[in-house]
Amino acid sequence: MAYLYGSAEAAALSEQTYNALTAYVRGVIERARDRRGRLPTERRAGTLPRWPQSAVLVPGATAASAETSPCSALPPAVVLDMDETAVLNLGYEYDEARTGAAYDVKRWDRWERTGADKVVAVPGAVAAFRQLRALGVTMVINSNRSADNAAAAAKALRTAGLGEFRHGDTLYLKGDVDGRSGKDGRRLEIAKHYCVLALVGDQLGDFADLFNPPGPAPALGRRALAGVGPIQARWGQGWFVLPNPVYGTGLGTGWDETFPQDKRWGDAPAEGAK
Template sequence: MQFLYGSGEAAALSYQAFFGLANYIISMASDRAVGHDLRSVVMSPGSTLDAPIFEPCGDKPLAVVLDIDETAVLNLGFEADAASGVPYDQARWDAWERTGGGDVTAVPGALDMVKAAKAENVAVVFNSNRSTVNADKTAAMLAGLGFAPVVHGDTLWLQGDAASTGSGKDARRWAIAKKYCVIAMAGDQLGDFTDLFNASAQAFEARRASVGGRYTSVLWGHGWFILPNPVYGSALKGAMGEVFPLDKRWTPPAAGSPATTAPAPEIKEK
């Protein structure tokens, strides 16, 4: 929490991601302006990580899709209590969605990216697991930070929209992609890009490796933009033996062994 909400390093990473995203948006908008055909960066139904399907956009209006929490917005008021030891509670989070709109701040660089997108006539669409019941409060919170206009069902999609269930976002992404040419997406969790990353059958090592696959590795910074979040979410997984495999453990050599004895200096003739 100190890192994400307080450090200059985290702010720098966020600026880096959003300025890179802004440059990418300008590049794609320029390609469209000179007549180049564009493809959506949303994986279509039937895709796999090894065989993704990216549909051509035709003449759909351009859009960038953002997650909200810890991507566009830092939930300072809510997480301050969490940092003090208050355990997560869904009812408390629901109350936060309804009443905490004044105790947030924009992620560094996010509003700069939005300004660049609007200058290129690229819509900014939010896809979040916040509740549809609190849609008006979420829209007002985003507007208060400077992300307006935000319209539920058009530029704001929430859990339950598009018949989505649970925390999966693919159904909403597909609905957004029907109307917009999604040229870029940004999020702090792998599930902000495709639900395939969170397949229940995928082992720990395989999930980490999947972001560097033949088709996924080239998307980072080129359509998909990841923000730092070491506080919560799908990244915080892995047992000790998975994160630090036994074949990579290091044991310091015993004192006085050849490995700890400095070699005699080599004397060279001039």
């Protein structure tokens, strides 16, 4: 917690990620300019020009294929997770650190409903949201906060300085679309209305549900999966990850997975040393 919420290093990583996101999206837009130099978000003859493929994987995609959905002439958007991606939950994490309490669903629900004024924007987010909106890009939040607390989620985003969000349009929550905690259903629904130029999150499930198959999390396999060719090529090229050493699927490895047997070293003093 001290690293994510208190260190300059974590702030720099977040700024770096949002800088890279903004530069990437700006580049996509500039490459899509027509010969007259018009931005693709400018309507001509009542239509929008075609964009490249979106950042959202098609249904049934695998790490080996990782095919993305087409965009056609939809308006551009960036889709982001909320917690520890757009906002930092300082109030909640303070209470957890102070009490040492384990995660509790009812406690988190109380936080969602009452903690909207105890969050701050992730470093770099406010500037990135402003710059991307100025380019004509819609910012869409896809969060596993409860749809029952949609108004409180929108308030938290507004309080953090990230602007206005409308439930069902620019704010999607757990309970929407298919009711699942996996986000693929919501991502595909968003992709019906927007060309999703980039995805941003702090957990791999913010990019594709294929990283979180049913059953116990295969921690070592997940690490290898992130480096499979078609997936590896997406990091920084439409998929942008923010640091979160506090909670989530990234903390699943044990001793043996973290330190392979053939890479272990033990200090042995030289013979005769005192």
